[in-house]
Amino acid sequence: MPRRPTPTTGARMPDSVLRKRPAQVIAAPPPGTITGPLPPPPSVPGRHPFRAPHPRPKPKAPPRPIRGKRPWPIGLIVLALVFLGLFIVAMGIGAATSIDLPDLFGGKAAEQAPPRSFPVLDPSRPERLTIPSIKVEAPILEVGLSADGTSVDVPPLKRHNEAGWFDGGPTPGQFGPSLIVGHADTRSGPSVFYELPKLKAGQRIEVLRADNSVAVFEVNSVEHFDKGKLPLQRVYGDYSRPSLRLMTCGGKWVGGKTGYQDNVVVFASLVDTRKA
Known part of the structure; x- marks a missing residue:
């Protein structure tokens, strides 16, 4: 059994210290190895640190026209709406003035062909x-x-x-x-x-x-x-x-x-x- 070293002269080290084992030295980890907690990400002023940045919206491509059909020109649509408005106004005027506007616009003629004003015969000598x-x-x-x-x-x-x-x-x-x-x-x-x-x-x-x-x-x-x-x-x-x-x-x-x-x-x- 090895002998305990003889204390040197001077102040005597406490027994509690003498009973401790010497500290063990652990080899250093290879370079680049993370050995501790991750450092917090740098904070951006006004933005939550864990919120991803908003992606820019992509421009919407115009709808592809259906083959064989062409989109209606805006001018024609506007013109049709104008005529529709004029017709509605005219119907209101007709109701107020007792004018038979359907007859004026040929409504009855559209329902049935007018009678022919002359007869037509088959060939005969x-x-x-x-x-x-x-x-x-x-x-x-x-x-x-x-x-x-x-x-x-x-x-x-x-x-x-x-x-x-x-x-x-x-x-x-x-x-x-x-x-x-x-x-x-x-x-x-x-x-x-x-x-x-x-x-x-x-x-x-x-x-x-x-x-x-x-x-x-x-x-x-x-x-x-x-x-x-x-x-x-x-x-x-x-x-x-x-x-x-x-x-x-x-x-x-x-x-x-x-x-x-x-x-x-x-x-x-x-x-x-x-x-x-």
């Missing part, structure tokens, strides 16, 4: 022409183009008291202008359309058809045209409604191939139909 005001009662035959193909032919002279329907156009009562021609006179005297220039607007013309129906026309006008200046579109090309054209010669006699200088044309419109 004309057989007889009656004009009571000038005492015409004549059978109708068919005519085509003249031999040179430049004009409508007329009934042969031996049948000068008959009218000729141009078979290249509509039958009387169909849409478009039906053309009936006739002689004014011959060397032997007046023919079927001698009194045609005396017709007046509003007088009636009747055409008996093969289907046993009667097409009733009303005279619109009676006009004279130089044979070289006949308004072809107006006479032959108006297909806005069923109509009738009666045509004969008139004006000054110039002889030769021309004969009379003018054409007399009666313009009439279909106004009624009935059974024969």
Whole structure:
């Protein structure tokens, strides 16, 4: 057993100190090793130390347009709202003034189509022409183009008291202008359309058809045209409604191939139909 060291002279160390073991030296940790509590994070003035900074909001991308559809222009939307406001105001005015604004804006017309103001017939060959005001009662035959193909032919002279329907156009009562021609006179005297220039607007013309129906026309006008200046579109090309054209010669006699200088044309419109 080792001997306790002999105390040196001088003040004697207390026994409690002598009984303690010498302090042990622990090797230092490798560099970079954390051996104690984490230091507190540096404080930012006005912000909690553990609150994360607010991220900046990302700009929103505009919505992608749907394929095949285009966004409505703002101007059109504003214009539609303005018209809507004007319509609402107008309805208020109508209620206050007893004005039937739906009729004014064509509301009833939008609900149902207006009745047609004239009849329309199926094709049927004309057989007889009656004009009571000038005492015409004549059978109708068919005519085509003249031999040179430049004009409508007329009934042969031996049948000068008959009218000729141009078979290249509509039958009387169909849409478009039906053309009936006739002689004014011959060397032997007046023919079927001698009194045609005396017709007046509003007088009636009747055409008996093969289907046993009667097409009733009303005279619109009676006009004279130089044979070289006949308004072809107006006479032959108006297909806005069923109509009738009666045509004969008139004006000054110039002889030769021309004969009379003018054409007399009666313009009439279909106004009624009935059974024969």
